Amino acid sequence: MWKITPPEHTAAFSYKTCTSRIRNKQLRERFRLAESEVASATDIFETAAKSSTLYTLKQARLAVTSLNDAELIAIYKYRMAKKESVGRFIYDDLMLAAPxxxxxxxxxxxxxxxxxxxPKALYPALSVTPRNLIPACSDCNHAKSNASPASADDEPIHPYYDDFDNDLWLHADVVQGSPPAVAFRVVPPINWPASVQHRVAKHFSMLNLAPLYASQAAQELTNIKHSLAQLFDRGGGTAVQQHLSEQADSRRAAHVNSWQTATYTALAGDNWFCQEGFAA
Known part of the structure; x- marks a missing residue:
């Protein structure tokens, strides 16, 4: 979970851009008249997102009475997400926000x-609101589906506002075997509020990150097996441990809670792995 820079495009600019050039004059006018309602819904959303209280928002509070849900969703589908559409440049800019x-x-x-x-299916007024749009992979997007938060524990992680990379919460353990493996778990800091602990744990579980990271770690173990054997031949387990520790430090400097940081930290701290496990 990485924090990313919020988009520069405003919700008002995005809405006006995506509803411009509509050929049907009556429909174009209806979108224009709905601007204040969409702006109000956006203000409510952004205030709640900043304070991690999206779970308090009721659908009716963000409804637009002068347009139906299908019309609001259509401006995202056909006038932002569609290639060569009038708002596609906003879509592309949002995609590029991911490091x-x-x-x-x-x-x-x-x-x-x-x-x-x-989700736009439940909150169509926010269909083209930039700060409601996160660049993501298809797997994470699918896993989140149309779920709507019902409590503080369900509050979704919002990369534009939430930053959980200052405190260590992702841990890993070496699983002895041939070949060895790495298992991942969430251990939130005890000083975190209970709701934040639950949010991070739910995010990790909902997106099925444990097996994803374990798969990546398994490939990494295969990739480094030969070099670790060479280190061991020159300096024994101490040389292996020192190298792994340095690798952990390097990755920690980039992201405290990456699977790479957790993996190398676990490997460096496991005596069995450093002495013989790497070659299993």
Whole structure:
């Protein structure tokens, strides 16, 4: 879970852009008249997102009475997400917000779509609100589905506002075997509020990150097996442990809670792995 820079495009600009050039004059006028309702819904959403209280928002409070849900959703589908549409440049700019093109929700897979923090099917007024749109991989987008938060524990992780990479919460353990493996778990800091602990744990579980990270770690173990054997031949388990510790420090400097940081930290701290397990 990575924090990313919020988009510069405003909700008002995005809405006006996506509803411009509508050929049907009556429909175009209806969208224009709905601007104040959409702006109000956006203000309510952004205030709640900043305070991590999206779970308090009721659908009726963000409803737009002068337009139906299908019309609001259509401006995202056909006038923002569609290639060469009038608002496609906004879509593309939002996609580029993800560092190195990686999904901020899992920190691993490539960005391929935009995910609505509050689903457009339930909150159509926010269909083209930039701060409700997160660059994501298709797997994370699918896993989130149309779920809507019902309590503080259900509050979705919002990469534009939430930053959980200052405190260590992702841990890993070496699983002895041939070949060895790495298992991942969430251990939130005890000083975190209970709701935040639950949110991070739910995010990790809902997106099925444990097996994803375990798979990546298994490949990494295969990749480094030969070099660790060479280190062991030159300096024994101490040389292996020192190398793994340095690798953990390097990855920690980039992301405290990446699967790579957790993996190398666990490997460096496991005596069995450093002495013989790497070669199993």
């Amino acid at each position: 190195n093109g990686r999904c901020p929700l899992c920190g691993q897979r490539s960005v391929s779509t935009l995910d609505h923090v509050l």
